[in-house]
Amino acid sequence: MWTQRLNHHLRQTLARGRVAVSHPAGCPRIALYLFDPGVLEGPLSHEEAQAVVAEPAYWSFCWASGQVLAQWILDNPHWVAGKRVLDFGSGSGVVAVASALAGARQAIACDTDPAALDAARANAELNGVEIGLCDDWDNRPAGLDVVTAADVLYDPENRPLLGVFRESAGRVLLADSRMKVLGDDGYRKQTTIEARTWPDLHEFEEFNRVRIYLAGE
Template sequence: MAVQHPVPPAFLRAHTRLDRPSLVPEVQLHVADDVVALWEAMETEGGGAGQDPPFWAAAWPGGQALARHVLDHPELVAGRRVLDLGAGSGLVAVAAVLAGASGVLASDVDPYSHAAVGLNAEVNGVTGIEVVGDVLDEELPAIDVVLAGDVCYDREMTARVLPFLGAAWLGGATVLLGDPGRAYVPKEGLLAQAEYDVPDAAGGAVRRTTVWRLP
């Protein structure tokens, strides 16, 4: 779970601006207006070609829904150890801390995400977030709650994520999944907890987004 290839925070500050997600105005995030230009800057200034797309530079619908739900229902995380799976910007991790989580693991494979989580935690004045890498093939960390936003975006990722979420649930963790109706989310075995209309980070269209709970 070690974090590798640290990204200078100055790069993120230079290529993003602060904004508040429409559904979670309590939180500020470093976001990009022009994702293509940011991606090009990552390749030219940040280490060459082959960089992953900057998913961390937007507030995706599933993450916004999870963050909103946690802030509205702090009892879900208060005093508990939380894993933000596929943390991206760290929006959900920040919301969990604001809702009273005792500590948060923010897991993402992208080193740019690691830098973004740190910056976004700083600008929101929160502490207690530990950034880690890919946990899906690791031994389950000691957590009480798993918050997974927008993780079922393709077949391959879903095939890795669902067994991990199931194992966390079997281990006694509360598992919540935020998703705007992607085809790979299973139609059975999940209980809807809340629904929100959230503008899509990729295009602005409003998407009906559900917070699901493993029963």
């Protein structure tokens, strides 16, 4: 059922697109329905390229920062265990799934894209866990203990989210490969880890170095 539904979403952008189950190299414990590059037997046509740029199916790729944050949570479950966790801009849902696997009291995937919420739910079922869904940050539930977010600062207009996240939960776990300096002293860098978007989009090497930050305790 999920394969057909996600394929339908993907084909709104790429007519020959389809998903397949794979394990991203940066967090191999988690299985995800992601874009299957095997369908691309040649370069994208002009029309396909335009459609991908206009309506990118972010959820169909597992970005480097998402992989790194998901694996870091699995390796350090005490940051989310027993907590109510919301993952902002969840895309494939990999971080929400990792939080559930790590013992979160509740893990919530938050994304404004209905296709992303379908992907998050499908990927949760694929990994044998349950997650909650939230279709907009303004509709988030009360009582959050932890906010997670990966690569959401690429747009300068999103920078104020750093303060918003800290005001919304006692702990924020943030992964980012775009900004070398956050400009918010409330966040402390924990580590830097290298990873590649899955399937690989051959991005610039600088975008493969992911920094993890912690705000709160």
